[in-house]
Amino acid sequence: MIDKPSSSFSLENSDCVYADYNATAPISENVKKRVFEVLSKQTLNPSSLHRKGQETRKILQDARDIVHSTIGIPNDKEIVFTSGATEANNLIMRGIKGYQHVISAIEHPSILNSAYKPHIIPVNPEGVVDLSELEQILSKLEGNRAIVSVMMANNETGVIQPIKAIVEIAHKFGAICHTDAAQSVGKIEVNMEDLGVDLLTLSAHKFGGIAGSGVLVFDKKLMIEPIIVGGGQEKGLRGGTENIVAIAGLSAALQDIPDLLSKIDEIWGLRDQLECELLNLVSDIKIFGKASKRLPNTSFIYMPRVKSDVQLMNFDLDNIAVSNGSACSSGKVELSHVLLAMGATKEQAECSIRISIGPGTKSRDIKKIVDCWYNVYKRSTVI
Template sequence: MLSDRSKGSSYVYADYNATTPIGKNVKESILEVLSLQTFNPSSLHRRGQEARKVLQDARDNVRNFIGVPDNKEIVFTSSATEANNLVMAGMKEYQHVMSAIEHPSILNSARNPHIIPVNKNGVVDLVELEKILNKLKGNKILVSIMMANNETGVIQPIKRITEIVHKFGAVCHTDAAQSIGKINVNMEDLGVDLLTLSAHKFGGIVGSGVLIFDKKLEIKPIIFGGGQEKGLRGGTENVVAIAGLSAALHNIPELLVKMKEIEVLRDQLEYELPNLTNIFGKNSERLPNTSCIYMSGVKNDVQLMNFDLNNIAVSNGSACSSGKIEPSYVLLAMGATKEQAECSIRISIGWETKCKDIKKIINCWYSIYNQKAINSDSGDLY
């Protein structure tokens, strides 16, 4: 249960990149599936076939709303993390190439990866990508570049990257978990061979991820069982969470329209912060809802605590890393100093964010900053 403090109208949720509020139609869809009471899609009886239809409808929705070509397969996983692990661990015989700012589920599951640097604006160095691909020529190569970074919101030129990767006969994967519902994602247009999604990043519930991949690729399973999900993911499917994902996909067109308003709010937030504030990736194309902001001299855990005490939820970066406050490797890869990386937070707003919420975030930011100045004058460390 949520605490009273986090349920009130004065509570500001600005951590959409960690997880999103559940859509109304998603809740309705989940309740409808729960009313079936028994659901194993592998069962041959009527109840089992009802559950199987939920999965098939969800696959159809993924295909329709994400622009998935007919030559691609769709497999449900428990999360984008599992889907990313399946790509890396299931394609071990490939040389793994990835950017320095990939999600830990990619970086930590890769085999001896070749790392592509990013520039100070957080964009992958395409010249270095070509150099690495040229060096690895003759090998089976898998390149994984996230579509948009979860900490800075910086969007990568995936279509151009895919063209370069295919020129060298390599395979291209993109983790699009942070992009869905914020910018247009069309797999056919991007041209990638594999693509990862996560339901709870666009109004679904935790427990459902998707891996889409070219049928010609051979991927080995990492979870063994009864041969579910094309033999790539053993275990009974989470029908409830998948039904939620299916419903959330219907909301994407509306969310994309809403993002125009959200971008205005994000820009208002950044405009009203002092000039000495550094906003990482500001000179790059970014997700319309994301700001990664440096506050000089105030550690991010102190900022988070103060925001939380004022009923505002923000993040120090990837929610997957919460509990181990350390400098962001993403910001360090962009050339940030250790102090900058330790004093930066992520504000990610969304479809329930209002103008008054932005004003409250700004006022709280100044309160924290001014308190830092008072403490500095008194000789205290903040």
């Protein structure tokens, strides 16, 4: 085991530097413990009327209560468990009928690919949505029902969006507002009531839970049609027996949030150390969104003239896990739509990687990342 921080997160391979937290966070020890507890019950159908079924229903309700209190959900909102933020986002875009879709140019593919003929809000070169453009779009749509969907923080650059201002503009024009908070929970404070959004989605495996569980929170007044039909589970919006094991893991991960947030300053310092050392070594690199408010753990870095797949291969050989921030399901590397929306050149988009650290990251890990990055740069750019 690596040196274990005071949080409940650890990685088993001491030789590995894990710097891909935005792809998935290590499963927390508390989540593992809770999952094993729930698995030991063996029969887990909350729809059953017998005692075993009712015991399982209590697990489900307790998890709902924990989501409600941890994310600051107002009483006029409903909670539905899904298989993740992707399904929750699809349920919004495809299940709420008769609304125009207004989305940012940097949304996750689960929004981009499920929205119908969306109106695209551009972003500035630092990755922040253009509020004046949003206002213009909504003014042209006035008289039409609209959903505005802007992610709370970008999964590639970490840039945090001005959600409160977006909500204010959306509501001024009678639109409803959704934010995908998958990358934000556990990294920054997330309080739905404070944000003022009408809908919010999140995914457990981004903050220490296990993949297979997410949440959609929505205003009770909204009419949503299910995209998965079945026995009427989850208020009729998500047919099929609930994944109690993953949901219990999600609730345990949410209980780790205060501990995760207590590490923000430390993680922020390590991220700044990483960026400062790289900038001192190579002056013509670019860190996307650096001038914007960002998640404390995320750096999307351009290495001049060195393709991202070359970088990733060398990092992997050095037992360091990082990401290019964008890959389709076939495994073919694609140019980041996020970077292109920010005005990056094709060469910059081809030569950038995302480094996303977390509670398990140590100063020595940053040194190893910097050393590997610089060695790759020197080897690959020798004339």
